[in-house]
Amino acid sequence: MTVSPTSSNRSLVDVHNLxxxxxxxxxxxxxxxxxxxxETVAIIGESGCGKTVLxxxxxxxxxxTSGSVHFDGNDLASLNDRELTQQRARFGYVFQNAAxxxxxxxxxxxxxxxRQHRGYSPARVRDLVLTRLAMVGLPDSVxxxxxxxxxxxxxxxxxxxxxxxxxxxLILYDEPTTGLDPIMSDVINELMLRTKSExxxxxxxxxxxxxxxxxxxxxxxxxxxxxxSRLEPDEPQxxxxxxxxxxDHCADRRVSQFINGEAGERLTELQQASSARGL
Amino acid sequence: MLAVLEVGWWFAVxxxxxxREREKETELGMSTGTADRRPRRGLxxxxxxxxxDWGTVAIEAVVSVGDLVLxxxxxxxxxxxxxxRRETLLPNFYQVGVMSLPVVxxxxxxxxxxxxxxxxxxxxxxxxxxxxxxVINMSLVRELGPVLAATMLAGRVGSAMAAELGTMRVTEQxxxxxxxxxNPIHYLVVPRFLACLFLIPTLTVMADFMGxxxxxxxxxxxxxxxxxxxxxxxxxxxxxxDLLSGIFKSLFFGAxxxxxxxxxxxxxxxxxxxxxxxxxxxxxxxxxMILILDLxxxxxxxxxxxxxxxxxxxxx
Numbered sequence: 001m002t003v004s005p006t007s008s009n010r011s012l013v014d015v016h017n018l019x020x021x022x023x024x025x026x027x028x029x030x031x032x033x034x035x036x037x038x039e040t041v042a043i044i045g046e047s048g049c050g051k052t053v054l055x056x057x058x059x060x061x062x063x064x065t066s067g068s069v070h071f072d073g074n075d076l077a078s079l080n081d082r083e084l085t086q087q088r089a090r091f092g093y094v095f096q097n098a099a100x101x102x103x104x105x106x107x108x109x110x111x112x113x114x115r116q117h118r119g120y121s122p123a124r125v126r127d128l129v130l131t132r133l134a135m136v137g138l139p140d141s142v143x144x145x146x147x148x149x150x151x152x153x154x155x156x157x158x159x160x161x162x163x164x165x166x167x168x169x170l171i172l173y174d175e176p177t178t179g180l181d182p183i184m185s186d187v188i189n190e191l192m193l194r195t196k197s198e199x200x201x202x203x204x205x206x207x208x209x210x211x212x213x214x215x216x217x218x219x220x221x222x223x224x225x226x227x228x229s230r231l232e233p234d235e236p237q238x239x240x241x242x243x244x245x246x247x248d249h250c251a252d253r254r255v256s257q258f259i260n261g262e263a264g265e266r267l268t269e270l271q272q273a274s275s276a277r278g279l
Numbered sequence: 280m281l282a283v284l285e286v287g288w289w290f291a292v293x294x295x296x297x298x299r300e301r302e303k304e305t306e307l308g309m310s311t312g313t314a315d316r317r318p319r320r321g322l323x324x325x326x327x328x329x330x331x332d333w334g335t336v337a338i339e340a341v342v343s344v345g346d347l348v349l350x351x352x353x354x355x356x357x358x359x360x361x362x363x364r365r366e367t368l369l370p371n372f373y374q375v376g377v378m379s380l381p382v383v384x385x386x387x388x389x390x391x392x393x394x395x396x397x398x399x400x401x402x403x404x405x406x407x408x409x410x411x412x413x414v415i416n417m418s419l420v421r422e423l424g425p426v427l428a429a430t431m432l433a434g435r436v437g438s439a440m441a442a443e444l445g446t447m448r449v450t451e452q453x454x455x456x457x458x459x460x461x462n463p464i465h466y467l468v469v470p471r472f473l474a475c476l477f478l479i480p481t482l483t484v485m486a487d488f489m490g491x492x493x494x495x496x497x498x499x500x501x502x503x504x505x506x507x508x509x510x511x512x513x514x515x516x517x518x519x520x521d522l523l524s525g526i527f528k529s530l531f532f533g534a535x536x537x538x539x540x541x542x543x544x545x546x547x548x549x550x551x552x553x554x555x556x557x558x559x560x561x562x563x564x565x566x567x568m569i570l571i572l573d574l575x576x577x578x579x580x581x582x583x584x585x586x587x588x589x590x591x592x593x594x595x
Contacts, residue, residue, distance in 0.1 A: 061454050081353075081462055088460040099455035101447075113459045162459075 012037045012170060012204050013058055017067035020053055026228050027053045029237055030067075033223065037169075040196060040205040042219035042244075044212070046258065049227040050237075051208040052096070055172050058206065059091050060084055071170070089117045092163030092171040096178065098155040100147035100162070106133075107143035110162045117166065132161040136191055153184040160191060171195065173207040177214050185211065192218045212259055216244050224255055350464075350542050354472055357465040363473070371470040375436050376478040380485060383431050387486035390423050391415060391493025399502055408504050412513035415494035420517060424487035425525040426573055429532035431486075432479060433565035437540035440471055441561030444544025445554040453545070468545075472537040479533030480526045487525065524580045531576060535568045 013035040020028040027050040035041050043051050056062040057069055060076035069076050071087060079087065100109045110129045114120060120128070130140055136157040147155055156176065163171060173192065177185035192214075196203055209215055215222050224240035231237060240247065240255050247259055257264050394415045402408045444467060447453050456463045498504050540561040547557040 056454070059458055061457055085460045085462055088458060091458060093455070093458035095451050095455055097450065099451040101452055101455070112461070116459060116461050 011035060012072055013206070014070040015054075015058065015067070016070070018054070018057060018064050018069060019066040020050070020057060020062060021065045028057070029228055031225075031237055033238070033241075035204060035206060037204055038202060040192075040207070040218055040220045042207045042209055042215040042222045043225060044210055044215055044222060044258065045225035046210065046227065049225045051225055052174055054225065055174055055206065055208050059088065059093055059172060089113070089166060090169045092166065092168035094156075094159050094163045094171065094173045094176055096174045098147070098159035100155060100158055102147050104146075105143065106138075106145050106147060106150070106158050109147065109158060110165055112162065113166045128165060129161075132165050133158075135164075135194075136161045137187070153180050153187075156180065156184075156188065157191070160188070164195060167199070169202075169204060171203060171205045173205065173209070175209055175211075176207065177209065177211045185214070189214050189217050212261075215247075219244055222247055224258065226254060346546075347538070347542055350545070351538050353464050354468055354538065354541075357462065358469050358472065361465065363465065363470045367466060367470045368473065371474040372478060374439075375432070375471075375474040376481060379432060379435055379478075379482055382435060383428050383482045383486050384489045386427050386431055387419075387424065387489030388493035390427055390486075391419060391490035391495075392497040394418060394423070394490075395494050395497035395502065399498070408502075409508035410512050411498050411504060412494075412509040412511075413516035415498070416491055416513045416517045417521060419490040419494065420487045420522045420525045422525070422573075422577075424490055425483045425529040425532065426569060428479065428482040428486040429529060429536065429569045430566060432475065432482060432533065433536045433540070433562050433569065436475070437536045437565045438558040438562045440537070440540040441544040441547070442554055442558040444468075444541060445547030445557040448545060448547045449549055449554060463545075468537075468541045471541055472534070475533040475537035476530060477533075479529045479536075483526055483529040487522065520584065524584075527580070528573060528576045531572050532569050535572060536565045539565045539568060 011034040013033070015031055015033040018028055018031040018033075019026070031054065033054075043054060045051050053062055057064055058071070060069070060071075060079075063077055072090075074083075074087060076084065076087070100106070101112070104112070107126070107129055110132055111125050114125050114128060129143065133140070133142065138154060138157055138161070142150065142154065142158070147158065150158065160176070176188050176192065180188065192205065192207070196205065196218075205218075207214065207218060221242065222240065222244050223238055226235075226237055226239045228237060239252055240250055242250075247255065250256060256262075395411065398411060398414055399408060402411055402414070444453070447467070453463045453467070456466055495509065499506050499509055543557045543561040543564070547553045
């Protein structure tokens with residue numbers, strides 16, 4: 001994680017010595033990470049390693065146990081409810097299961113951030129919503145449907161439309177392609193790329209994924225997080241940080257095992273761990 | 280002497296042991312059985328664990344009460360700084376007010392009739408059956424109307440709120456709200472709180488009214504007591520103060536139901552089980568709170584009453 005002094009000045013997200021624990025369980029330890037404006041970073045790692053916790057810490061949904069998260073120079077933990085609300089208008093968050101409000105229609109869901117932050121007329125809001133939905137490939141007819149009536153892929157695209165409607169500076173994607181068929185996954189990849197190119201590379205994205213195709217196709221930089229439970233106390237939790245091309249030549253066995261999807265000795269390790277616990 | 284110590288030691292250590300086993304069970308997702316029960320330890324270690332256990336219980340209790348108080352403070356601070364929008368308020372008012380009316384009215388009617396049935400024979404023995412109006416209507420407006428309306432609200436609306444907010448928590452909808460710059464307390468909790476606070480008095484009045492009607496119907500139409508004396512006695516003993524004291528109490532009940540239920544929903548544990556527990560806990564805690572508040576408010580109202588009207592009232 002060597003960052004040159006010039007680039008550090010332009011970093012949009014600055015995570016410094018972040019430590020997050022729930023009750024007695026440590027999830028993140030001493031994580032330091034800088035994301036520059038315009039960069040697309042993929043965070044990879046196996047399930048339960050703390051990727052989503054890291055993402056939610058970046059947006060201030062989870063408060064750090066220690067350490068700090070700065071967004072554009074503001075320490076999120078020190079902001080009050082109102083200031084945090086203002087900052088969050090600059091984020092877009094695509095949730096793993098879309099997290100659409102099921103009491104509202106698709107149209108109301110997509111319009112939600114606009115109604116919250118902008119005093120636009122209903123006609124203008126409707127136009128913007130329809131344009132956004134068309135961009136993610138959804139017809140006008142879905143506007144009045146409830147999220148429960150949509151398929152998984154459609155829900156994810158509605159979630160994407162909702163996250164993008166405010167033209168956010170930072171978009172956080174939480175496993176955007178998980179649970180979708182290969183073609184729909186690639187549609188989402190294309191949408192992420194298009195969002196970037198349409199905004200003249202001014203938009204910064206952080207993508208949490210374990211889909212290596214997404215990581216290679218969309219990201220400029222890949223970071224791999226490793227579960228704390230399998231690390232020695234002095235080992236860093238981010239075991240890889242670099243360009244996607246370098247990932248394939250990484251000497252670390254843990255990284256190559258993950259990107260090639262090899263179980264290796266994992267099953268034996270898991271069995272040993274469970275028997276050690278007295279099963 | 281030793282035997283006493285031994286027994287005391289076991290009593291003290293058993294909770295700690297069972298707690299550890301429970302932890303182990305949840306960790307593994309299954310029971311460990313009795314095979315690996317830990318060996319006995321010394322008295323000092325046992326005492327140490329008792330202190331640790333009680334300390335943990337005390338700390339957890341303080342933390343959760345503090346958490347609830349902070350939650351309530353946030354509700355109040357948002358309520359006074361920015362009113363929620365009409366479109367978030369109206370559905371909640373509809374749910375709490377309109378949809379709860381039938382069930383509250385029905386409960387009120389029946390409780391009025393039940394009061395008549397239960398007290399009729401005793402009062403008849405004394406030849407005081409015409410005083411039933413005073414007894415039934417006084418119990419209704421001071422006590423049963425507010426408490427029953429609140430109980431029905433806790434059961435119908437409180438648990439539904441906890442389940443709804445709990446599901447929103449579990450499916451990340453609350454996080455989604457926050458991520459879009461909408462404060463979840465302001466958007467989700469304040470409208471529910473206001474709906475409960477403003478509409479519980481109307482529900483109480485409804486329960487009172489239907490109870491009075493039910494009591495009158497059973498006493499006069501079925502048990503055949505003289506209508507004129509029934510109303511005359513009611514009028515003599517039940518005053519505006521009694522009605523208002525019931526309504527005053529109901530405001531506190533409504534606030535408690537909304538705060539407890541929303542808090543439970545917000546702090547819901549993951550999964551279907553978590554949502555179910557949140558809904559149950561919302562009702563149970565609300566109900567207990569209603570009764571506790573009822574006692575203290577009752578004492579308070581009585582002391583106010585006797586300060587202004589020291590001679591008091593007598594039914595007999």
